[in-house]
Amino acid sequence: MDLRKWAYEDIRQIAQLEKECFSDPWSFSMLADTFMNGNTVTVCATEDGNVLGYGFVVVAGEDADVANVAVSPAQRRKGIARKMLESLVSKAGSLGVKRLYLEVRVSNAAAMALYLKMGFVGRYVRPRYYGDGEDALVMVKELG
Numbered sequence: 001m002d003l004r005k006w007a008y009e010d011i012r013q014i015a016q017l018e019k020e021c022f023s024d025p026w027s028f029s030m031l032a033d034t035f036m037n038g039n040t041v042t043v044c045a046t047e048d049g050n051v052l053g054y055g056f057v058v059v060a061g062e063d064a065d066v067a068n069v070a071v072s073p074a075q076r077r078k079g080i081a082r083k084m085l086e087s088l089v090s091k092a093g094s095l096g097v098k099r100l101y102l103e104v105r106v107s108n109a110a111a112m113a114l115y116l117k118m119g120f121v122g123r124y125v126r127p128r129y130y131g132d133g134e135d136a137l138v139m140v141k142e143l144g
């Protein structure tokens, strides 16, 4: 498995994985806009030309937001998300980011377990944050 930043050619596969992993997926064009945005740090895990997982962080000065992290259902529990997050944290830190935020659905126990293991802590709940009415837990990791 290889970890690297996105290439434009990856976006088609990433958009497909978005549909498989989220009930409210980002579209191809939203992902392409993100890719073009100079304030975004991206990572994808690939093997034999296949994208197994991906993630990205949007940087705004000393704060940044983990926008999405997902791994293909067939490739989960192999440490891929943890490795991608470690890479995103390291790159964000080298850009001067001091605090990394994210929102996670309160029902998403797998993601919360991952983020807790990665040193994120829950800060507060955003009621009805998602389009279907579900609450989000806002989590933050202070970078050293």
Ligand SMILES: CC(C)(COP(=O)(O)OP(=O)(O)OC[C@H]1O[C@@H](n2cnc3c(N)ncnc32)[C@H](O)[C@@H]1OP(=O)(O)O)[C@@H](O)C(=O)NCCC(=O)NCCS
Binding pocket: 021, 022, 068, 069, 070, 071, 072, 075, 076, 077, 078, 079, 080, 081, 082, 083, 103, 104, 105, 108, 109, 110, 111, 113, 114, 115, 117
């Ligand atoms: C959440 C997600 C990204 C985790 O990806 P993954 O590659 O399977 O995660 P990892 O293998 O790196 O797991 C690292 C740790 O996170 C925790 N974890 C991950 N999945 C878990 C699960 N289903 N149940 C409980 N803990 C879990 C564990 O502590 C795990 O360590 P362990 O395997 O040694 O016990 C993946 O389940 C996914 O893509 N879900 C759908 C998209 C999503 O919800 N993304 C997050 C949006 S906020």
